[in-house]
Amino acid sequence: xxxxxxxxxxxxxxxxxxxxxxxxxxxxxxxxDNNPVLPLFYAxxxxxxxxxxxxxxxxxxxxxxxxxxxxxxxxxxxxxxDSLFFHMNADMGRATQEEVEVYDELLDNMxxxxxYAADKKAPDLLIQxxxxxxxxxxxxxxxxxxxxxIDQDPSLVEYYKNLLSRYDKWFEDxxxxxxxxxxxxxxxxxxxxxDQRKVLELIDxxxxxxxxxx
Numbered sequence: 001x002x003x004x005x006x007x008x009x010x011x012x013x014x015x016x017x018x019x020x021x022x023x024x025x026x027x028x029x030x031x032x033d034n035n036p037v038l039p040l041f042y043a044x045x046x047x048x049x050x051x052x053x054x055x056x057x058x059x060x061x062x063x064x065x066x067x068x069x070x071x072x073x074x075x076x077x078x079x080x081x082d083s084l085f086f087h088m089n090a091d092m093g094r095a096t097q098e099e100v101e102v103y104d105e106l107l108d109n110m111x112x113x114x115x116y117a118a119d120k121k122a123p124d125l126l127i128q129x130x131x132x133x134x135x136x137x138x139x140x141x142x143x144x145x146x147x148x149x150i151d152q153d154p155s156l157v158e159y160y161k162n163l164l165s166r167y168d169k170w171f172e173d174x175x176x177x178x179x180x181x182x183x184x185x186x187x188x189x190x191x192x193x194x195d196q197r198k199v200l201e202l203i204d205x206x207x208x209x210x211x212x213x214x
Contacts, residue, residue, distance in 0.1 A: 006129035009139035016076035025072040042147035049094035
């Protein structure tokens, strides 16, 4: 099981598709386009931050349980990344202390349950996609969701920059599995086939190295 991480617009869903085809595995995608809470959150973050995170947490818990029960798969975002988003929103004043405590307790209970959900206890590899703020905005603009656009809501500039700034520390602290990073600015695997091949070669090499260590 391979899980991907990275900010909004990093290219996780694209890489999940590419990688699952390359490895002949099943992709699991984060539910965004059919998420009824997400547009509400962008319209009123303070009111809907907690509801949105509970929605995502529930979906990610279900996805990780299914993935842990299968032999091979790729997740474009996982439950391990969930708290990064909610604690950032809480730090921005979009959640109360009571909501933070309820969320943290629920997440902790879910994480304790994961080892009992399937024979596999954790991912085999985490792949983080690092992108610059400019690349992040380029991808967000290209996929065209109105509620994500900074020209529709200038306050998203702070939100996106805040989110981007937290990933180095999150990756450093992540300890559930082996991990690697891909520079999504230097290797544009979404648009460039040569870069796509290079990224797959890097991932293949990491998988082979991990297999050799087992």
